[in-house]
Amino acid sequence: MQMNDKEWKPKIIAFCCNWCSYSGADLAGTNRLSYPAEVKIIRVPCSCRVNPMFILRAFQQGADGVILCGCHPGDCHYSTGNYHTRRRMTLLFSMLNYLGVESARTRVEWVSAAEGARFVSVMDSFVADITKLGPNRRLEDLRCKTN
Amino acid sequence: MQKIGVFVCWCGSNIAATVDVKAVAEAARKVPGVVFSADYQYMCSEAGQGLIKDAIKEHGLTGVVVCSCSPRMHEATFRKAVQAVGLNPYMLEVANIREQCSWVHKDMATATEKAIALMQAAVAKVTLNTPLTAGTTPVTKRALVIGGGIAGMQTALDIADAGYEVDIVEAKPTIGGKMAQLDKTFPTLDCSSCIVTPKMVEVGQHEKIHIYSYSEVTQIKGFVGNFNVTIKRKARYVDEAKCTGCGACTEKCPSRKAPNEFNMGLNNRTAVYIPFAQAVPKVATIDPEYCIKLTKGKCGACAKICEAGAINYEAKDEYIEVEYGAIVAATGFEMIDVSPYDEYAYTQSPDVVTSLEYERLMNAAGPTGGHLLRPSDGKEPKTIVFIQCVGSRESCSSGEMRGKPYCSKVCCMYTAKHAMLTKDHYPDTDIYVFYIDVRTPGKNFDEFYRRAVEQYGVHYIKGAVGKVTPEGGKLKVQASDLILNEQLHIDADMVVLAGAIEPNKSARPLATMLTASMDTNDFFTEAHPKLRPVESPTAGVFLSGMCQGPKDIPETVAQAGAAASKVIGLLAKDHLVGNPCVAHSDEWMCNGCSQCETVCPYGAITYEEKEFRMPDRTTKVRRVAQVNPAVCQGCGACTVTCPSGAMDLNGFSNAEIMAEVDALCR
Amino acid sequence: MASTYTVTKEQILSISGVDPQKCMRCGKCSATCPSYDEMEYHPHQFVAMVEKGEIEKLMGSPSIYKCMSCMACIQRCPRQVEPAKLVEAIRLGVIRQQERNHLKPDDIPALLDPELPQQAIVSAMRKYTK
């Protein structure tokens, strides 16, 4: 059953590091700054905990966009975690793009604990990008979805 | 099969006004594994917690999900609550339906739908959670301070005063460090020796401090609370216990050609020597490179004169192993080698000196007895040129670099000091200071600098020196004055180079032993640049003084105290309670590739050759990763680098996170 | 064409490959310059003036011909700004403004001297073509 375009809302998974970005998202809440409800946050200790398999899994299960948020480079709670994230995700995203997956479906953003407003603007723009792209067709698992 | 209870908090109207909490609790009941759900006005209140506790007891819950505010807010509260009734605290998950739901969404239907999704993700995760117990490790109540300069001494004194044993390992025959070589200190112009030597004595006499002078750390094993350190005690050829420091041997020694390190090589010392009068420990040392007995086999003059019989030509390097709970790096600094700066003629004329050499030339205990005399002809200099930023603030774009990219921080101030002291003693000296910027952020610093200009008439010239040419007993200095826009030619008697400072050469190998991280300039990296400035990212390793970055004496002492307080805080504990959310390796799946070891910022992963009994009843020795839970901080970098997934993270396991992903994508 | 041809800051930067923003205003280039007294604008001023975009002023100054390209400033600059390259770039700018100096590739064969080293031809091409 395909939903028509009007009904369709993107599914967004946001992996947020516990120390910066998850707090940044909390701050957005504390300041009552609104962002699209399609964004669902998963808390991880550090952005470097995010395994490429998690990202692919999200797409498999029907996510339309996956975003990773971590501390700004240099501010990692574990000192070097986000540097690993930066390299790993650059390489992974490049590979996904190479396989023809739209590059806008994946993103890494650095959001500090003080950047509630930035968290919101990042999510707004990401959701807008994904909405423009439409449903994820190139990396989904169609099983169990056709009836 | 898990029995999970879901508790939905209203948070007054904070949640309930936007999220239909009843609907969330209702939806929870439909989730497989959930046997109980409830909603309540304030879950964090005594009554709310009571509700949770009662449900655990009544329904035999094995896992709890609280849908409430951010876990950063009350996760600890709820963990304590469930623990109180015997549930493992890590069998609890918080679904953040306030900060990340009710407060950011306005439409009730939307917010409720999202809250249900978040609840389901938390249930999915808690279903896979396993009880976790934090490990504890005992703490060895002894600290090691590496480096016996002012930083190391201050750290050691502060720790020792708190009642803990401290060992100082110092590479030189005496503690005291660079500060002992200085003449006066800025901006107060008080005598450096007068303040540092009493500290040295205090350290030497403190019953809780043991000094391993003329020694080096060669191996560090273990982890926070339980370091095992191998110290190499270099052969001194003088028995420390017997030597009285009378100095008779140094008088008799016929080998007098060894450069005197304490005076920056400006004069010579004997092969058997005591670095300076106030040395601690005041014990002689034989320099094996210059000792005639040790190089040629004949002589023995010192042994003959020594009444204490302390001389022992047969001495060998000794290695001792000591256990420590904490380690402080206080390895200090050196001045860079300025000889690559050909344009400043350092290697061409003895009258071009470094600031530290100039310091010794001014010092009453120095080679000239405190009279400022030119090294070339022993005459008083009439014109002195000081050149700032020699090797500091250099561009690092090219591969071949003579200097350092950073500002060395102390040169501006000590040059002002040198200028003033010189003017004080020899008022008719002409002094030129060539600067790029004069940096004086510090209490009474700018006033100090202004005094040099206004009171002493030191010529401060904005511009650099292009070249120094020794010619006819003079040093021809060619420089530009950027304010007057003219090129200057000064005939100077002496030129003083304020060379950049760099970390001591021993710091890099030490960092490797400590698995502590360093920046590209070989300064130790702090655990957090703002909030944890005296800790290394490696647990149990602390930083004191210049080894972390350029700083002056008061800053060094302040940091030394701060490092000491961190050490005291650690040693005050009998046991360290670890974070149970640490990585662990499935030995059966580990293939020993060591990728995880390379990404661990804490050195928590080691490899062991272990014997395995295989299913086909053979034994096989395999190299497998071991995580030390006391050192691991739980970032998870290793889990992603492990291709087989042998490495996983407690509390945030692959399966748990994937279950959350699945739940949220539904 | 010649009269309308103006040399811009961007051109100077691209010809020289110098980033004047790296300069920390120490003046070591000027301190080291053997032609300093002959010059109206000194090496450190070249850097500052290029950064400010005062290319015309520099092009009109005899200073550009006083630089002997001894490269001492390049050698000694602690931040690898390379002022001499800027001076050379300004000189090139002047040459390029003078259209008669503009060498067309077709003209070259006639000018070729078998003795002329290949390198000289290449550098002439570089210098006299825009």
Added chain:
Amino acid sequence: MMYQIPMESLDRLLAAIAAQQKLYLPTDNTAGEAVYTEWTQGAALSKKLNTLRSAKDFFFPQIQNMAKFRREGKKIEVIDDRAEADDFCIFGVRACDVRSFDVLDNVFLADPVDTWYETRRKHATVISLACTRPGETCFCHTFGIDAAKAGGDIQCWETKDTFYLEPLTEKGQALADALIAADGELLTQCGADQEALVEKETERIHKILEKLPLYDLKAEDNRERELELFRSKKWKELSSHCLGCGACTFVCPTCQCFDIEDFNNGETVQRYRCWDSCMYHDFTLMAAGTPRLTQTERFRQRFMHKLVYYPKAHDGLFSCVGCGRCLRKCPIHMNIVKVMETLKEEKE
């Protein structure tokens, strides 16, 4: 009864069959291998010796959905999602693959009948094709298969200018009749002359087969030597460099092992079966572990099954058909022929 059609009209024949039922035939893919694809206008019959994957895919595909489970709250609904197959026709099946259907039938159609297999098998018409250019890896002869008389529901020959068809079964004859009914000019009945030409073609093929390097390979009845072979020391040597991949089993026309897995998207579970391989270390993994701990044991399983266990259970029929796919596809070129030769040496 035998029919013929000029080679240049082959496309017409294919179109006519496709008009009756779904038609699959070997065509060349972009990687230069022959694969079975559904016929579309202009599809060219591959000139390759054989398809990369065998024709077993039609009856026993790599993935076969079995059932769905849907969860509503705490209730689970079971949905039988099997679709009834339409009639279809597989064209150009070689003799070896035709034999493989017998091997598979013995397994899947024996009690309890595998209904997924049965349905597909029932609806299929197999049109075989004699090999014109056997390759060096062919050894169907070893198992008494005649590459020149391929069998199936209709067996065919292609010569330079004529294509011959001979229905062998009712199903085959029915298809031929239907074709003739639809287009009376399509097929011409063969006279004795033409039948002699087919016989000549058969002989030509036999002559080529005799030249094949593996022509003399003999399949020995080892049913009596089961335990002796099981205990042979040679397995260790033979398997020592086996990579444990499943290439041989997946291209094999007779490998029939499968595993059952679930895909769970939270609300719905899709249960499916997929090919398994005895070369995989988790083959027949049970709660208590695997009965075959080392690659040697798994390797032995594969060949003992093909050469001893299966013949023992099925009246001496080998479950190898000599198609030679594993000879071509094994990354390290270890294969059943080497195993047979080695076991023979063992005996000597």
Added chain:
Amino acid sequence: MQNELKWRGLELLKDGAVDRILGWRAGQFVYDITPDVFTDPEDLEKNFIYNEFCGANLSKYLIAESAKEGKVAVFLKPCDTYSFNQLCTEHRIHRENVYVIGIECYGKVSVDALRQRGIDGITGIRSEMGSLKIDTIYGEESVPAMEVYAERCRNCKSKKHVVFDELIGADGEVVDDCDRFDMVEKLEQMSAQERFEFWRGELSRCIRCNACRNVCPACSCEKCVFDNPKSGVLNKAAADNFEENMFHIIRAYHVAGRCTDCGECSRVCPEHIPLHLLNRKFIKDYNELYGDFVAGESVGQMSPVADFTTDRDAEPSVVQKGGDQ
């Protein structure tokens, strides 16, 4: 060449310098060569083969062989030596138990390339002046050798042995002007839709036989995530397009920075999927982003995928710079 190798192997065995020789065993045809270990000189004499079909990279076998008692000698072609070093870096090979004999290599022939030219029924092959004379039961065929070399040999990246204890033949140089990234570049220049279709076309053929994984020297896990029910991505067959993608993306990711581009994956793929194009994409990316790195060039190298710099690393957003949707 074969005799030289055999002679040296015999010498080493007879001397007792090594206990085993890891080499190639002849099969029924000229090309069906099996990597194998020889302990008996007579066996070596009789069954050892070295010809243009000895493409198999023997490095991976050393994981098991070097863990056994005694010393094993191995013949490694230049590209295999990279794998060897990489495995040493990963502590998978006990170097002290291995005697590496580097052997000169001009390229290896792919039987599949012959078959794709319609050559079948192969009974013998002779190499003559850069061309191959192939005897088949249907007559003799001749092809220029270069055209039927395996892809990795046509785009050979190095003829230099990065490690050896002794060399047979000459040592070559790293091939600076090899064109191995041309196809990657071509793909990069396509639109995302074209790339997607290209890869669907290739990966949809995957039968998940695991040959690529099991032959890969970098895939040396005790248990692959895709075989592990606890990993959450257990997957025996690609039941959906997604799973085909997943397997190959993750496999390429897991070997990134460790893959030496030995080309075994593409060589063994029964479906001829150009798997090397995935690995090369990673290689090309990290070379461009983080500086040139050749896995296996020396022992103890830090993989650029595990490494980082604090100030110069590109942000993941560089991927979006293409702007293609």
